[in-house]
Ligand SMILES: O=C(O)CCC(=O)C(=O)O
């Protein structure tokens with residue numbers, strides 16, 4: 495689909511005005527923590543996804559990985575709908591076993607992540623929050639698509655949007671995640687225009703109980719959620735009710751493993767909460783990637799997702815030598 499494809503042509507000069515100021519833009523960028531195996535700086539569009547909003551080009555999936563990924567889903571899913579208001583479809587796994595390790599290591603190495611800080615205001619009290627995991631996001635809501643010059647345009651008319659249409663600079667889903675999006679759409683019959691990625695580097699990274707029930711997702715949103723890497727417990731509990739459902743106090747625990755996909759749909763977001771709690775030691779310290787595909791209906795959804803997953807958060811990239819995420823720096827080469 496055009497709205498999600500990556501334009502491969504060279505970025506026209508006019509984009510500089512809209513995106514990063516030219517003075518800050520490196521003509522040729524090097525990572526301070528670069529390593530030989532992840533040289534994605536080449537400009538060959540057949541090997542990497544390019545976009546003015548990316549800090550660097552994102553490599554395409556290696557052909558041996560995408561060929562096998564194309565066979566997904568590799569199992570029949572299990573429907574879990576035996577609790578009040580719960581509506582889950584669980585693929586154990588979705589990603590073929592032969593490539594889960596390579597896909598995990600590839601995405602951890604190639605994607606850029608953020609450690610986002612934001613403030614919340616409750617009455618007169620402002621609290622500073624640092625998201626307790628690494629995050630990144632790609633996509634654009636239904637009202638827009640990426641036009642010929644890489645900028646968002648109105649999805650119906652193709653016309654340029656006013657400069658202030660978004661508070662953020664939306665990024666297209668790179669090829670290496672877009673194949674998984676398409677396979678997920680084919681398997682589920684749902685449509686997705688957003689891809690959010692979490693990286694839980696240790697058992698101390700987490701996401702607290704919440705629901706993804708924002709109005710910009712529309713009614714009864716379907717969210718497909720992938721695990722790659724370490725197994726982590728995923729807890730679900732019913733939101734408080736006057737009747738006091740047993741599921742409010744006895745959470746459902748799904749030990750999500752590498753390659754698994756959980757589709758949350760129906761009333762799950764409006765009636766249930768979910769979380770990845772902190773864990774001490776064990777497998778969690780090997781790192782876990784979570785990928786969710788969602789469908790945002792209106793512009794506010796795009797602004798919300800970039801605010802909470804990119805914002806002005808510090809940029810990180812995986813460093814193979816130290817085997818951890820390190821702050822990523824550009825160097826001006828010219
Ligand atoms: O990491 C997970 O499995 C869950 C992530 C999640 O709930 C979210 O990003 O909204």
Ligand SMILES: [Fe+2]
Nearest residue numbers: 704705706768
């Ligand atoms: Fe969630």
